[in-house]
Amino acid sequence: xxxxxxxxxxxxxxxxxxxxxxxxxxxxxxxxxxxxxxxxxxxxxxxxxxxxxxxxxxxxxxxxxxxxxxxxxxxxxxxxxxxxxxxxxxxxxxxxxxxxxxxxxxxxxxxxxxxxxxxxxxxxxxxxxxxxxxxxxxxxxxxxxxxxxxxxxxxxxxxxxxxxxxxxxxxxxxxxxxxxxxxxxxxxxxxxxxxxxxxxxxxxxxxxxxxxxxxxxxxxxxxxxxxxxxxxxxxxxxxxxxxxxxxxxxxxxxxxxxxxxxxxxxxxxxxxxxxxxxxxxxxxxxxxxxxxxxxxxxxxxxxxxxxxxxxxxxxxxxxxxxxxxxxxxxxxxxxxxxxxxxxxxxxxxxxxxxxxxxxxxxxxxxxxxxxxxxxxxxxxxxxxxxxxxxxxxxxxxxxxxxxxxxxxxxxxxxxxxxxxxxxxxxxxxxxxxxxxxxxxxxxxxxxxxxxxxxxxxxxxxxxxxxxxxxxxxxxxxxxxxxxxxxxxxxxxxxxxxxxxxxxxxxxxxxxxxxxxxxxxxxxxxxxxxxxxxxxxxxxxxxxxxxxxxxxxxxxxxxxxxxxxxxxxxxxxxxxxx
Numbered sequence: 022x023x024x025x026x027x028x029x030x031x032x033x034x035x036x037x038x039x040x041x042x043x044x045x046x047x048x049x050x051x052x053x054x055x056x057x058x059x060x061x062x063x064x065x066x067x068x069x070x071x072x073x074x075x076x077x078x079x080x081x082x083x084x085x086x087x088x089x090x091x092x093x094x095x096x097x098x099x100x101x102x103x104x105x106x107x108x109x110x111x112x113x114x115x116x117x118x119x120x121x122x123x124x125x126x127x128x129x130x131x132x133x134x135x136x137x138x139x140x141x142x143x144x145x146x147x148x149x150x151x152x153x154x155x156x157x158x159x160x161x162x163x164x165x166x167x168x169x170x171x172x173x174x175x176x177x178x179x180x181x182x183x184x185x186x187x188x189x190x191x192x193x194x195x196x197x198x199x200x201x202x203x204x205x206x207x208x209x210x211x212x213x214x215x216x217x218x219x220x221x222x223x224x225x226x227x228x229x230x231x232x233x234x235x236x237x238x239x240x241x242x243x244x245x246x247x248x249x250x251x252x253x254x255x256x257x258x259x260x261x262x263x264x265x266x267x268x269x270x271x272x273x274x275x276x277x278x279x280x281x282x283x284x285x286x287x288x289x290x291x292x293x294x295x296x297x298x299x300x301x302x303x304x305x306x307x308x309x310x311x312x313x314x315x316x317x318x319x320x321x322x323x324x325x326x327x328x329x330x331x332x333x334x335x336x337x338x339x340x341x342x343x344x345x346x347x348x349x350x351x352x353x354x355x356x357x358x359x360x361x362x363x364x365x366x367x368x369x370x371x372x373x374x375x376x377x378x379x380x381x382x383x384x385x386x387x388x389x390x391x392x393x394x395x396x397x398x399x400x401x402x403x404x405x406x407x408x409x410x411x412x413x414x415x416x417x418x419x420x421x422x423x424x425x426x427x428x429x430x431x432x433x434x435x436x437x438x439x440x441x442x443x444x445x446x447x448x449x450x451x452x453x454x455x456x457x458x459x460x461x462x463x464x465x466x467x468x469x470x471x472x473x474x475x476x477x478x479x480x481x482x483x484x485x486x487x488x489x490x491x492x493x494x495x496x497x498x499x500x501x502x503x504x505x506x507x508x509x510x511x512x513x514x515x516x517x518x519x520x521x522x523x524x525x526x527x528x529x530x531x532x533x534x535x536x537x538x539x540x541x542x543x544x545x546x547x548x549x550x551x552x553x554x555x556x557x558x559x560x561x562x563x564x565x566x567x568x569x570x571x572x573x574x575x576x577x578x579x580x581x582x583x584x585x586x587x588x589x590x591x592x593x594x595x596x597x598x
Contacts, residue, residue: 073195
């Protein structure tokens with residue numbers, strides 16, 4: 022079995038809003054520049070200039086894993102195969118059509134794998150985890166077979182690509198590779214600050230969460246797959262510049278597995294991690310050889326392969342970190358003056374004979390009701406009554422029969438993200454704020470656009486949320502819920518569905534949340550449907566109340582009148598209130 026270094030070619034001879042991201046990104050940049058400057062200054066022998074060029078190209082390939090796996094949570098084992106496609110395209114252009122130039126050849130080497138990734142991703146959207154790993158590894162094998170049969174342009178005739186001009190010097194090529202790696206890393210980090218890239222972390226954490234924000238989760242996954250393929254294709258193109266002549270051996274499928282394992286273990290979301298993974302790929306065999314253990318070179322690959330068993334079991338979700346909430350405003354109980362202007366007039370929500378069935382279980386049965394515009398309506402019922410199912414049906418996460426009308430317009434046939442874009446937003450019973458983002462990144466993603474700075478600051482002050490640069494992972498559960506609500510409100514919703522928003526909050530936080538929810542219709546013109554078990558909060562906040570039992574509406578009307586009905590007391594409360 023060829024070593025990882027041999028497979029890649031040795032035998033042939035993120036300005037983030039988060040300070041932590043900035044530091045890790047800059048660390049990789051400095052290391053890359055140090056390598057390039059050392060080579061240009063003659064501190065490396067020609068052999069080590071070659072090896073360090075290979076390290077930088079491999080780091081670029083690991084960055085592609087950082088996109089698909091570290092950011093989007095997809096186990097893709099075809100990155101080396103995508104590099105092979107990019108290398109073949111760049112090699113064909115440079116040998117057969119040298120007039121196009123190096124830059125155009127490298128861009129084509131990025132574009133073709135990206136398009137190919139789109140073709141592969143579309144039929145495999147529902148494939149996840151190890152199943153996706155098998156599909157992508159099969160693609161890497163298919164690419165290798167095709168490269169073996171097709172060959173690289175000019176390889177049979179010994180007509181290889183020869184660098185000209187400034188690039189003739191190997192040290193200059195290393196400098197170019199380092200600059201390209203730094204630029205790619207910075208671009209990827211910049212994407213994280215925008216909804217396009219932030220959505221990748223969303224689909225990794227919870228596809229339901231990003232769909233509720235109006236993001237098309239399948240296309241977010243496809244875009245991550247395509248961007249990762251483009252970066253891998255660029256690495257393949259740079260390998261053409263380095264070696265001139267390539268073969269299918271440079272892109273064997275086993276290399277995809279090894280690169281994946283090291284990239285994941287080294288956290289190749291950042292250039293510093295990608296560089297560590299690349300150094301391990303190249304220098305483990307090198308060190309074993311220099312230690313007189315050449316026959317043990319394949320053992321390095323065996324250890325990496327064992328690491329794959331661990332890496333493939335990783336669930337690419339961040340844990341919940343508990344921390345003291347960071348509040349930058351006093352709880353005055355009043356919205357800032359700048360928010361005192363309705364974004365919408367209240368809209369109504371009408372349900373006509375809405376039913377949801379899970380196999381033989383009827384979770385909702387012929388639910389017919391009207392949610393009046395411009396007020397807070399409560400939804401209560403015992404556990405298992407169908408409250409969350411009703412919210413799922415309204416927001417498009419559960420298929421339902423019957424008719425759902427938003428301000429007179431039917432929502433039937435619309436997906437969750439399409440309903441969210443129409444102004445029907447929701448929060449979840451279990452908080453779904455994406456922990457790998459900062460507060461600012463999450464709000465940008467949740468709002469669907471970049472909200473005005475003044476508007477965002479006022480919203481954070483109203484809800485007593487921490488500053489924009491605060492990592493979500495550092496927040497306690499209660500504060501995360503306030504951030505989730507802030508994102509929902511900044512999207513300017515017409516209907517807001519709140520599923521037990523006070524769960525996990527302290528008494529003080531819950532009281533503050535109640536004041537905010539009560540003011541939302543008046544301040545923003547948003548109609549609110551609130552699921553909550555706390556009857557004191559329901560009485561304080563809601564105007565109307567709906568009671569469910571066994572998937573049926575058993576009462577609806579003004580709060581106090583509804584709670585006073587004997588069958589409501591018997592079914593839900595159990596005693597007079």
